[in-house]
Amino acid sequence: MDATKKPLRISPELGVYAEKHGVFQMLQRMLQCLLVDRPQDPIQYMIDHFKKENDEVPRVFLLGPPVSGKLSIAKLLCDQINTNLLTLDNMLAGGKSESADEIQKLKAKAQDIPNTLWAKLILERLSKTDCIKRGWVLVGFPKTREQAMAIQELGIAPEHVVILDAPDTVLIERNLGKRIDPVTKEIYHTIFNWPTSTKIQNRLEKPPGITEEETVKRLLEYRQVSHGVLNSYSKKYHIINADQPSVDVLSQVLSHVQSRHRSVAPYTPRIILHGPPGSGRSLQAAMIAEKYRIVNVSCGQLLREAVAAETRLGETIKPYVESRQPVPDVMVMKCMAQRLSKLDCSTWGWVMHGFPQDLVQAEMLKDAGFLANRVFFMEVPDDAVIERLSMRMVDPTTGKRSLKARTTRLKDSFYPTVIRLFNGSLLQ
Known part of the structure; x- marks a missing residue:
């Protein structure tokens, strides 16, 4: 660019370089983080942001009704893209923070846990180095619009929201065959995922809440609030049919997660x-x-x-x-x-x-x-x-x-x- 001449002439190589290296997308992402975090020193914050080099890491919400296979697909997905699997249970089990301690106390007293407290726990986990460098897949949260709003207020925004869904009759049938290993807490199924080890088969137990009446109640509760989550991520969510082999479900989830949203960067044909x-x-x-x-x-x-x-x-x-x-x-x-x-x-x-x-x-x-x-x-x-x-x-x-x-x-x-x-x- 020659600043001594008017109008300013931008060399064609600059546009090619910007498109090749995603300069516009990089600046857009940095500006979003800047507006959400509002640091005291914006210049140093932007320098640190560039050093992280984490704009392309996966940030995924994997949601769906009960027994839709969210956890199983999430494990397979994380193995494929080498990222962190996050659930509320593993964050509580591995977290040593004030938020985790407070949630455990409320659980022991059988009290309701505020959405803001869950959001704070998730933010603490996402702020750790492994999530920053490798990304994450959060399973089963948020479940309601209120929970979605709580995490959005803290600046937690996924790049992709995947929703696994299937007809209620299929989900009820799946739930009746669920079994759990009391030692490893692994979930198995009498038809779809039966262990080959006889030792594991003998110790499997029926988890609580798998009767038809209880399953119908849980599905009804999900259907009543699921539209709020869809509205919260109306431009990002993608529904995938879970009533098919897990290999096909994983293939579709992986294809969507690895896709990029349409860029709004200036484009010169x-x-x-x-x-x-x-x-x-x-x-x-x-x-x-x-x-x-x-x-x-x-x-x-x-x-x-x-x-x-x-x-x-x-x-x-x-x-x-x-x-x-x-x-x-x-x-x-x-x-x-x-x-x-x-x-x-x-x-x-x-x-x-x-x-x-x-x-x-x-x-x-x-x-x-x-x-x-x-x-x-x-x-x-x-x-x-x-x-x-x-x-x-x-x-x-x-x-x-x-x-x-x-x-x-x-x-x-x-x-x-x-x-x-x-x-x-x-x-x-």
Whole structure:
């Protein structure tokens, strides 16, 4: 950036670097943490935030009705992504804090535990180094909107909220077959997860609350309050059907957890259309440039403009153009670099066609710092290409090309397909 000239010109390499390294997302995350934590020394806080390098670690809530398999799937998930499994029970068992002690005292007296106290316990656990470095999967909390609001007030926000659900009849049937190991506290099932060891089988016990009446009561309580949790994370939750093999459930959960939310970062389209002669590159580039208000960069047109302007580069290119010989790659690249470096291309983006035509040119474009974020290969059968080129007509006055008696039909058949592709990928 040259601060001595107005308007300020930002080099195209800066946009490429920012997109490649996620600079905008990094700053967005840092600003969110800054607003939530409100540190006394913001500068030092931001420095410490960068040193943590934990923006990409998983932060997952795994929720669902009773007997939906939350804990089993969470264990498998944590093994896959190498993160921490958190439940209210293991946080109480392993926590040595005022919050944990207070909760244990309230439990001993059979008193209700405030949501704020649960939230404080979770915050203390998430503040430890292992959760900061490796992330976490919190199972079974929050259960109500009040609990969700309590943890949100402390700045606890997941990246993904996964909800396992299944029909009530399936859940009731599952609960009737549940068994628990009194020694290890592992949960087994008479149908889905029966231990192979005879010793473990003999000591399994029926846990309390697995009768049909008690299960129905728990499911009814869950259904009555679950909508509040969904409203609290309306833009983040994803419901997965738990009435299928655990391998399939894990696959879907893992796929969702590893996905990224759509970025709101400023996006500059840099598109290359590649295809054989007669594939419609120039026509599609013109329509895309008009629809999305980006710059249409035609390699052939740039070379002709340079010759017509009688610039130093144009005078060098002129003999090749007049004799219809291929222009050397170095000269073509210099002409393209001059156009792509202009302010309109850096600001609005561009759609390029006619260049690069081979691997050498593609490497030159990459080395010059002009990286495309969308490349489309337009495939057309050879017979169709020959037919199009043989019917091509050129206006000697304007230089525009068209296909005799087929221009309108080709435009109508091509345009919806390509624009549909760009609607799905260009602006995401």
